[in-house]
Amino acid sequence: PEESGCDVDGSLTVGGVSVNELAEQYGTPLHIIDEAGLRRQARRFVDGLRERWPNSDVLFASKSLPIVGMYRLAQEEGLSIDVAGGGELKLALAAGVDPERLHFHGNAKTDAELQDALDAGIGVIIVDNEHELDRLERLLTRPQRLLLRVIPGVDAVTHASQATGGDDSKFGLPMDQALRAIERMRAHPLMDFEGVHLHIGSQILGTEQFAEAVEKLSTAGHFNTYDVGGGLGVKYTYSEQAPSVDEYLDAIVEAAKKHLPADAKLMIEPGRSLVARSGVTLYRVVTVKHTGRVFVAVDGGMADQLDIALTQQRYEAVLANRLTEPWTETVQLVGRQCESGDLLVDGAPLPAAKPGDLVAMPVTGAYAYTMANNYNGALRPAIVFVADGEARLVARRESYDDLLTLHEPAFAAELTHS
Ligand code: LLP
DSSP: OTTEEEOTTSOEEETTEEHHHHHHHHOSSEEEEEHHHHHHHHHHHHHHHHHHOSSEEEEEEGGGSOOHHHHHHHHHTTOEEEEOSHHHHHHHHHTTOOGGGEEEOOSSOOHHHHHHHHHHTOSEEEEOSHHHHHHHHHHOSSOEEEEEEEEOOOOOSSOGGGBOOSTTOSSSEEHHHHHHHHHHHHHSTTEEEEEEEOOOBSSBOOSHHHHHHHHHHHTTOOOSEEEOOOOBOOOOSTTOOOOOHHHHHHHHHHHHHHHSOTTOEEEEOOSHHHHGGGEEEEEEEEEEEESSSEEEEESOOTTTOTHHHHSOOOOOOEETTOTTSOOOEEEEEEOSSSSTTOEEEEEEEESOOOTTOEEEEESOSSSSGGGOOOGGGOOOOEEEEEETTEEEEEEOOOOHHHHHHTSOHHHHHHHHHO
């Protein structure tokens, strides 16, 4: 992260706080968010888009970091918010987000979720399909702003499970069907159809595909609003290159100036590129093993960093308590879950690690906490914001008691008696 440095004792500091202290106080694995860096990145998006296209809105794609503290921060920084389901809606409302600023996504919104969103006074619903229109016809009692998600037929160059704009995407409607759905919305007295949305995929490392997406969006027709989705990639490893926020905004707005009505509202939905680089995950080394290779195993893994298994995302890592020592070996930095895909870094150059050392893995602010799970009985890590030399807990670590709460006590009792 940007607010990091090296303490006099050779250990990493984030937001002015030593990771030794953070590990001591909150335990590991721990997600650490550099709050000042995150706020700066939010302003790059909000101010950057507004300068280039004044009638604009930046939505925080909250699936990337759906924690109450983050919803609140996003609203403070002038972002609107995209929620993709009843759970994210609940968290956003609990954070005190103005419902008018909420945008509801999803390809399978249930009646109950739509009703909750309508009851909350949600700003915009992004309609995915005709069944959703059937539902809305039944549920709407007052005018509701709507966007429609279209399939642009843009094949994003990224991992197959992160590409969402190709012709065979499960999200949205192909152009011909979209036009029919738009007619239907325009004819309905309570449906306030505002425009179209697309999202071509995630972790996209070139800007041309976004320009292409804007052009495709314009072929749907003339509307008030065009929402280009998210997807800007970030640099995870030394060898990767990612466009800057400015390069990304330049590409989108240049295409918008060419293809969209000058008075239209332009929206984007960054998730990863907004939050990823402000996050560091802190682990403690449990075991070091020399077989043919050196395996350094930490106290977390794919349970708290699922994308290492889902998309084979790879990271860099440092020994956070021994930052100034030169690297002496190249290791397999692995987690503790029972799968070989539980590999955090494939060939990490590190000083000879010992049990008890701290490992920091940067660029883990997005899609880590949110996809954390209880695989192998793992506990979801705590997450802290750090700024100006102070740490604030924003979500506590799960406990073994939390693991048990969902289970019927009767069965636990039977087990202990048999
Ligand atoms: N808008 C929509 C409608 C989306 O579906 C997404 C992400 C975004 C915006 C934000 O995209 P971003 O700027 O974060 O790329 N779990 C996967 C990532 C899935 C992204 C899903 N949709 C991973 O760990 O790579």
